[in-house]
Structures are given as C-alpha cells and as structure tokens.
Amino acid sequence: MKYLDEYRQRASIEQLAAEITRITSKPWRIMEVCGGQTHAIVKFGLQQFLPDDIELIHGPGCPVCVTSLEMIDRAIAIASRPDVILCSFGDMLRVPGTERDLLSVKAAGGDIRTLYSPLHALTVAEQNPDRQIVLFAIGFETTAPAHALTVRLARERGLENFSLLVSHFLVPPAIETICASGASRVQGFLAAGHVCTITGYKHYQPLADHYRVPIVVTGFEPLDILEGILMCVRQLEQGCHRIENQYSRAVAPDGNHTARAMLEEVFTISDQQWRGVGQIANSGLELSAAYADFDAQKRFSLPASAHQDTSGCISGAIMQGLQKPADCPHFGDRCRPEHPLGAPMVSSEGACAAYFRYCARSTANEH
Amino acid sequence: MNTDCPMPVTQDEAIRLGHGSGGVMMQHLLRDVVFPHIANQWTSQGHDSATLAIGNSKVVFTTDSFVVSPLFFPGGDIGELAVYGTVNDLAMSGARPLYLSCSLILEEGLSLSVLERVMQSMARAAAVTGVQLVTGDTKVVERGKGDGLFINTSGIGLIEHSLEIAPQRIDSGDSIILSGDVGRHGMAIMASREGLEFEMPLASDCAPLQSPVLELLAAGVEVHCLRDLTRGGLATALVELAESSGRELAVQEAAVPVTESVQGACELLGLDPFYVANEGRFVAFVPREQAALALAALAKNPLTRGSAVIGNVTEGTHAQVILQNSLGSERLLDRLPGEMLPRIC
Structure with missing residues (x-):
C-alpha cells in the first residue's frame, strides 16, 4: 500500500539495523515515548533486529493508560445519568474505574456511543436536543486540536446540550519528570512524531540541554523507528545531546500554526494527574475561561471519587521505564486483555497489551 | 513518586457486547456457563455443527442467529447472510446443505416493505445454494426490544463422502x-x-x-x-x-x-x-x-x-x-x- 509499504521493507530495515550494530560500542537505553511506537516495535518484532546492547524502554505515551482513575470514575458517573449520552473513543470503554468500566455502564443501560471523530458528537447533540451530550475528550497534543475545533463549532452552533469531560495530557512535562527522576534509566528519547506534528519540537531544546539527553522526533513505521534509533545511538556514541527530526515528512520545527492557535484559544495549561505516575505540574489542558460553559465537570455535580489504590499492578514503573511488562507477576495470568487489572493492558498502545499480543510468552500460554 | 497501579479487579456479572464477538470472552462464557449444563460428545468437539449418524446417513445439523445492523449493507443484507451463514457452517463439515428453517423476530414498527425485501433476498440465496426453507416461526417484540429484525436459521445437510473433516x-x-x-x-x-x-x-x-x-x-x-x-x-x-x-x-x-x-x-x-x-x-x-x-x-x-x-x-x-x-x-x-x-x- 502506497505511503506504507515503503516504510516496511525488509531490505531497508536490515540495512539500518546493520548500521546500528556497526556503530554501537556499548549498552544504551532508549525510550520510545509514544504508545503507537511501542505497538509498532512489538508488532513488527523490531527488537529482533537490534543488537543486544540496545534496550528499548516503553514510555508513558498512551492516553488511555494515563487517564486517571478519578477521571474514569467521573465519566462513569456522568454516563450513568439517564439524561446523558456519553460519547467516547472505543479504547476508553474497557478501562476499569474504581468499581466498574464504561462497558458495564453500557450493559446496565447507560447510553454510551463510540466515536470515530469528535465532530460526530455534535451531530449526536443536534439529533438529541432533550439530552445532555458529553464528549469524553482524552489524549495528548495530537487529539487536542480536534477537540478544540469541536467545542468551537459547538459554540458557533449554539449547542447548549453539549459539553466536554476533558482529560488532556502534554508530553514534554512527562519527559522532564522521567529525566528528573533519580531512578531514571533512560539515556535518549524518541519523541512522538504525531505530537510534534502539532507542537513542533523547539520546546524540547531546554530539556535536551539541561538533562544532556538526545531527543529524536520519530515516526511510527518500522523504518521510521529504526532510523530514529540510529540517529539517537549516533548521538549517544558521540556524546551529543541535540534535537533531531527523523519524521521530517510530517513535522515542521514550529509544528502546525493553525492547530496551535486553536489550542491556545480553547485550552489553558493545568496540573494533571497521570494514572500510575501521580501529579505532574503543567502537564495537562483544561478548557479556558472563554469556554468554561462547556466543561462537563462544572455542568454536572460529581461525587468525589472514592478511589482506592490497590497495589499489584506496576503500571507506573512500566510507564517510566523502570520495569518491563513481563516483570509483573500478574502479566498474562490475572491480568489479560479480556480482564485487565491495569490500563496498559487495555489499549493496543499500552505496553502490556502490546507485549501480551505480540511477544512469545511461555507463561501466558499455560493459563 | 507513586508507582502503584490504582487498579482494582472488576467483576463481569452481566452480559456485555464483548461476549458475542467470537473472542476470548465468548469462549469463557461457553466454557463456564453454557457447556457445563449441556455437555455431550458433540459439544466437546468445538465444531460449528454436529455430525449425527441417523440410520445409514451422516446428517450435519447447525444453527445460527443473525442480528446485523444495518439490515442492508454494501455487498449484502441480513436475508442473504442468514442463508449463507448456515449453509457455510454445514459446508465446513463437507456436507451438502439441504434444508433450512427460518425464524423471524420482528420489532413492532418494522416496515413491511423491508421485510419483503429481506424475504426476496432469502429466497434468492436459497436458490443459489440449492437449499429449501422448509419450516419457521414468526414472533413480534415491542418497539425498542429488537433491532428491526433478527433472523435465526437452522440447517441440515448430508455427508456424501467417507472423509472425516474435523x-x-x-x-x-x-x-x-x-x-x-x-x-x-x-x-x-x-x-x-x-x-x-x-x-x-x-x-x-x-x-x-x-x-x-x-x-x-x-x-x-x-x-x-x-x-x-x-x-x-x-x-x-x-x-x-x-x-x-x-x-x-x-x-x-x-x-x-x-x-x-x-x-x-x-x-x-x-x-x-x-x-x-x-x-x-x-x-x-x-x-x-x-x-x-x-x-x-x-x-x-x-x-x-x-x-x-x-x-x-x-x-x-x-x-x-x-x-x-x-x-x-x-x-x-x-x-x-x-x-x-x-x-x-
């Protein structure tokens, strides 16, 4: 298929892998930040092409995985109201809240619609004027412009029965948190190409300078990822810590001006709770004062979440690269995609689900 | 920094859509709830149909329900699907499909012209595959309790060769x-x-x-x-x-x-x-x-x-x-x- 097959060709992959092997003189640990990259790495078995000295660490870039338990509980509370239609991306429906997930709310009669585009929520709102339509707006910088456009159009069309439950995350503060953590094992980063398509990559410079880590903006196809790794290893071997752009066919240094302007108009930066990681300052987005009327958290009186942290799942450690999915005693046993204990087992972009689905596993087979 | 995963176990106590998707959830539902009550030599084979020795004949028996929405889609419709689906289950035992039943569950408010189109489609599909629809049943449910039209077809076919296909x-x-x-x-x-x-x-x-x-x-x-x-x-x-x-x-x-x-x-x-x-x-x-x-x-x-x-x-x-x-x-x-x-x- 055009624009895909070119980036999945064995000969090119092997050529890049050989070059990585040639220049690698000692062990390096590189984090791919985005869950989409993790998915491609395990699906295409890219680790099999790399020398043993290159260890890939899977980052926190899976929006489904990092959306907080409190936020899922709020979505569940809203979706349980008879006057509400909750619109959500499919992935979110299976993530467990404190007591249940959105699929269970749906099974119990809640009106939950799976969306393919946020704009479709506006059609639902227009078709159901006597119901409250709530869009569960989650994601990183990638999905934020589409949510911004949706809420702007809602105001233009005067849709008073429409609101957003916003759970948006920003990637750079998460990278900074990982760098600043004393336990961090990460020596170089593959930044998420699609996020940078929106934001550009100039703002990564202070991070690279301060923590002396190379950051390579990288795409999502096998060839992109291996090229990103090669660029990163080359810098590490040379003792450099620059920002480089592997994904130049999609990413400009300043990103997408239109999308950025829309984000600035609709959202403001806020502190954000990352599931399994904790609170990170200035790492989230919330609706700006001009759009506060569309904030579902203000529109509905929501009970305080009585969430209980039960240890057992090591998702926080996994998303910071401190441990691998297979290090978890529940992986493939009590925790499986059809019965996830933790969010990384839910989304196809979650490290655990990707490992479960694509990696040879002797223990998991026995259950 | 907290590295615990705040994830309690959720219990599945009600049927969810995933139970019908043909995957792991459905497999567990059949294993844990359905088969224990009806276990016999046929249910244990994990086949889409049962092969029954009746007299000197090897008869294959199967059933399937069709709940597709929309009823008409590019490349087919629920009527065609209801005939082909059951015919195909019989064919997978290497049987020649012969007779089908047809049960209709109609939702109050379904347009008669829609039903007419579906029945024409079933008749065409039966002619194409050489099967006859020989018995059936019709039920109507209240508005909101069905998705327009559900169809169940059961079918029997005959094995005319000596191979065991399993x-x-x-x-x-x-x-x-x-x-x-x-x-x-x-x-x-x-x-x-x-x-x-x-x-x-x-x-x-x-x-x-x-x-x-x-x-x-x-x-x-x-x-x-x-x-x-x-x-x-x-x-x-x-x-x-x-x-x-x-x-x-x-x-x-x-x-x-x-x-x-x-x-x-x-x-x-x-x-x-x-x-x-x-x-x-x-x-x-x-x-x-x-x-x-x-x-x-x-x-x-x-x-x-x-x-x-x-x-x-x-x-x-x-x-x-x-x-x-x-x-x-x-x-x-x-x-x-x-x-x-x-x-x-």
Missing part, C-alpha cells in the same frame, strides 16, 4: 489454504454503520461456500479440516483450530491477501485485518502434496479464485499460531480479547 484430523505437514482476501465484511459493516466514508468503497464478502467445498472434494482432495472465518476473523479461527487440534501452525503474513481498501480503513482506525469479520471466506487444511490440486480446484470457482497457501502445520508440539511478518520476524497470534474497539489516535 480439527482433530489436522496433521503436521498440512498446508493451510485461505480462500481469498480477508476483512471485507467487518469493515463494510463498520463503515456503513458509522457513516464512515472512504475513498475506496468497501463491500462485504458475504457469499455461499458450499460449491467450492464440494468441488474441492470432487477433485479428490483429502481435506483434513475446514473452517469459515466469521467473527474474530482469520486470527481467531486459526487459534481455535490450533487449540482444538493441539498443533502448531505457522502462517506468513505476506501471503494473506488484504485489499488496499480494507488495509487502508484498518490502518486509519487502528484495527488489524486479521481480526476483522468475514462472511465468505474459509481456511482448508490439506496434505501438502495435495495443495496444488486444491488450489487448482478452488481457482475454477469465482468465489475462491483468490485462494492461496498461507502457511503450514509444523512439527511443533505447542498448540499455537506463529505469524511470520513481512520483515521476517515472528510473533504469536492470539484470539480477539472481547469487542473490537477502534483505538484513539
């Missing part, structure tokens, strides 16, 4: 033949249900499979096992067959045909065509030395012209499916866990 007959060295490209039905339904518009049109592969199967047998191919690909797609069918035969299967990803329109739609939505539903495709396990003969027989039928060998049964002792991707690396295929949900970005 997962237990799968043998090491067998070639695995796939009868055409995968993923069309699921993507056509999804596109039509959600109003997604793609540059290249998507149409269901909905088709009757009894003629290619009977032609395969007539050509003298010693077929070991057949399985039509429905919910859960190619991957789930292969994993089920690996488990019920206790064999290890090796499949080459590049050998599995996927049309560009299905591939494109799947890439966009983050779905894997290996798990997308089909309604007119099957896999056949045949002795390796007969693979060419089988392909030649299948190539003569327009429905199976795109047949290809996609892999083989290995000497391995693990009941699993190894997928070799186009880059040459390997991974294990798994069943669909529950409902197939498009990813977020």
Whole structure:
C-alpha cells in the first residue's frame, strides 16, 4: 500500500539495523515515548533486529493508560445519568474505574456511543436536543486540536446540550519528570512524531540541554523507528545531546500554526494527574475561561471519587521505564486483555497489551 | 513518586457486547456457563455443527442467529447472510446443505416493505445454494426490544463422502489454504454503520461456500479440516483450530491477501485485518502434496479464485499460531480479547 509499504521493507530495515550494530560500542537505553511506537516495535518484532546492547524502554505515551482513575470514575458517573449520552473513543470503554468500566455502564443501560471523530458528537447533540451530550475528550497534543475545533463549532452552533469531560495530557512535562527522576534509566528519547506534528519540537531544546539527553522526533513505521534509533545511538556514541527530526515528512520545527492557535484559544495549561505516575505540574489542558460553559465537570455535580489504590499492578514503573511488562507477576495470568487489572493492558498502545499480543510468552500460554 | 497501579479487579456479572464477538470472552462464557449444563460428545468437539449418524446417513445439523445492523449493507443484507451463514457452517463439515428453517423476530414498527425485501433476498440465496426453507416461526417484540429484525436459521445437510473433516484430523505437514482476501465484511459493516466514508468503497464478502467445498472434494482432495472465518476473523479461527487440534501452525503474513481498501480503513482506525469479520471466506487444511490440486480446484470457482497457501502445520508440539511478518520476524497470534474497539489516535 502506497505511503506504507515503503516504510516496511525488509531490505531497508536490515540495512539500518546493520548500521546500528556497526556503530554501537556499548549498552544504551532508549525510550520510545509514544504508545503507537511501542505497538509498532512489538508488532513488527523490531527488537529482533537490534543488537543486544540496545534496550528499548516503553514510555508513558498512551492516553488511555494515563487517564486517571478519578477521571474514569467521573465519566462513569456522568454516563450513568439517564439524561446523558456519553460519547467516547472505543479504547476508553474497557478501562476499569474504581468499581466498574464504561462497558458495564453500557450493559446496565447507560447510553454510551463510540466515536470515530469528535465532530460526530455534535451531530449526536443536534439529533438529541432533550439530552445532555458529553464528549469524553482524552489524549495528548495530537487529539487536542480536534477537540478544540469541536467545542468551537459547538459554540458557533449554539449547542447548549453539549459539553466536554476533558482529560488532556502534554508530553514534554512527562519527559522532564522521567529525566528528573533519580531512578531514571533512560539515556535518549524518541519523541512522538504525531505530537510534534502539532507542537513542533523547539520546546524540547531546554530539556535536551539541561538533562544532556538526545531527543529524536520519530515516526511510527518500522523504518521510521529504526532510523530514529540510529540517529539517537549516533548521538549517544558521540556524546551529543541535540534535537533531531527523523519524521521530517510530517513535522515542521514550529509544528502546525493553525492547530496551535486553536489550542491556545480553547485550552489553558493545568496540573494533571497521570494514572500510575501521580501529579505532574503543567502537564495537562483544561478548557479556558472563554469556554468554561462547556466543561462537563462544572455542568454536572460529581461525587468525589472514592478511589482506592490497590497495589499489584506496576503500571507506573512500566510507564517510566523502570520495569518491563513481563516483570509483573500478574502479566498474562490475572491480568489479560479480556480482564485487565491495569490500563496498559487495555489499549493496543499500552505496553502490556502490546507485549501480551505480540511477544512469545511461555507463561501466558499455560493459563 | 507513586508507582502503584490504582487498579482494582472488576467483576463481569452481566452480559456485555464483548461476549458475542467470537473472542476470548465468548469462549469463557461457553466454557463456564453454557457447556457445563449441556455437555455431550458433540459439544466437546468445538465444531460449528454436529455430525449425527441417523440410520445409514451422516446428517450435519447447525444453527445460527443473525442480528446485523444495518439490515442492508454494501455487498449484502441480513436475508442473504442468514442463508449463507448456515449453509457455510454445514459446508465446513463437507456436507451438502439441504434444508433450512427460518425464524423471524420482528420489532413492532418494522416496515413491511423491508421485510419483503429481506424475504426476496432469502429466497434468492436459497436458490443459489440449492437449499429449501422448509419450516419457521414468526414472533413480534415491542418497539425498542429488537433491532428491526433478527433472523435465526437452522440447517441440515448430508455427508456424501467417507472423509472425516474435523480439527482433530489436522496433521503436521498440512498446508493451510485461505480462500481469498480477508476483512471485507467487518469493515463494510463498520463503515456503513458509522457513516464512515472512504475513498475506496468497501463491500462485504458475504457469499455461499458450499460449491467450492464440494468441488474441492470432487477433485479428490483429502481435506483434513475446514473452517469459515466469521467473527474474530482469520486470527481467531486459526487459534481455535490450533487449540482444538493441539498443533502448531505457522502462517506468513505476506501471503494473506488484504485489499488496499480494507488495509487502508484498518490502518486509519487502528484495527488489524486479521481480526476483522468475514462472511465468505474459509481456511482448508490439506496434505501438502495435495495443495496444488486444491488450489487448482478452488481457482475454477469465482468465489475462491483468490485462494492461496498461507502457511503450514509444523512439527511443533505447542498448540499455537506463529505469524511470520513481512520483515521476517515472528510473533504469536492470539484470539480477539472481547469487542473490537477502534483505538484513539
């Protein structure tokens, strides 16, 4: 298929892998930040092409995985109201809240619609004027412009029965948190190409300078990822810590001006709770004062979440690269995609689900 | 920094949509709730139909319910599907399909002209496959308690050969033949249900499979096992067959045909065509030395012209499916866990 097959060709992959092997003189640990990259790495078995000295660490870039338990509980509370239609991306429906997930709310009669585009929520709102339509707006910088456009159009069309439950995350503060953590094992980063398509990559410079880590903006196809790794290893071997752009066919240094302007108009930066990681300052987005009327958290009186942290799942450690999915005693046993204990087992972009689905596993087979 | 995962266990105490998707959740439902109460020599075979010795005849019996929405979709409709689905289940035992029942569950308010169109379609499909609809039932449910129209068909067919066609007959060295490209039905339904518009049109592969199967047998191919690909797609069918035969299967990803329109739609939505539903495709396990003969027989039928060998049964002792991707690396295929949900970005 055009624009895909070119980036999945064995000969090119092997050529890049050989070059990585040639220049690698000692062990390096590189984090791919985005869950989409993790998915491609395990699906295409890219680790099999790399020398043993290159260890890939899977980052926190899976929006489904990092959306907080409190936020899922709020979505569940809203979706349980008879006057509400909750619109959500499919992935979110299976993530467990404190007591249940959105699929269970749906099974119990809640009106939950799976969306393919946020704009479709506006059609639902227009078709159901006597119901409250709530869009569960989650994601990183990638999905934020589409949510911004949706809420702007809602105001233009005067849709008073429409609101957003916003759970948006920003990637750079998460990278900074990982760098600043004393336990961090990460020596170089593959930044998420699609996020940078929106934001550009100039703002990564202070991070690279301060923590002396190379950051390579990288795409999502096998060839992109291996090229990103090669660029990163080359810098590490040379003792450099620059920002480089592997994904130049999609990413400009300043990103997408239109999308950025829309984000600035609709959202403001806020502190954000990352599931399994904790609170990170200035790492989230919330609706700006001009759009506060569309904030579902203000529109509905929501009970305080009585969430209980039960240890057992090591998702926080996994998303910071401190441990691998297979290090978890529940992986493939009590925790499986059809019965996830933790969010990384839910989304196809979650490290655990990707490992479960694509990696040879002797223990998991026995259950 | 807190590294605990705030994840309590949730209990499934009610039926959810994922229980009907043909994946792991459904397998557990059947294993834990359904089969324990009705266990017998047939339910334990893990087959889509039961082969019954009646007098001197080997009769195959199966049933299937059809709850598709929308009722009419690009490439087919619920009436055609209700005939072909049951005919195909019979064909997968190598039987000649003969008689079908037809139960209609109608929702109050369903337009009569819609029902008329569906019945015309069923009649056409019955004529194409040479079966007769000989008995049935009609029920009406209140508005809001059905999705317009549900159809159940049961069918019987006759086995006219001496082969045993079953997962237990799968043998090491067998070639695995796939009868055409995968993923069309699921993507056509999804596109039509959600109003997604793609540059290249998507149409269901909905088709009757009894003629290619009977032609395969007539050509003298010693077929070991057949399985039509429905919910859960190619991957789930292969994993089920690996488990019920206790064999290890090796499949080459590049050998599995996927049309560009299905591939494109799947890439966009983050779905894997290996798990997308089909309604007119099957896999056949045949002795390796007969693979060419089988392909030649299948190539003569327009429905199976795109047949290809996609892999083989290995000497391995693990009941699993190894997928070799186009880059040459390997991974294990798994069943669909529950409902197939498009990813977020």
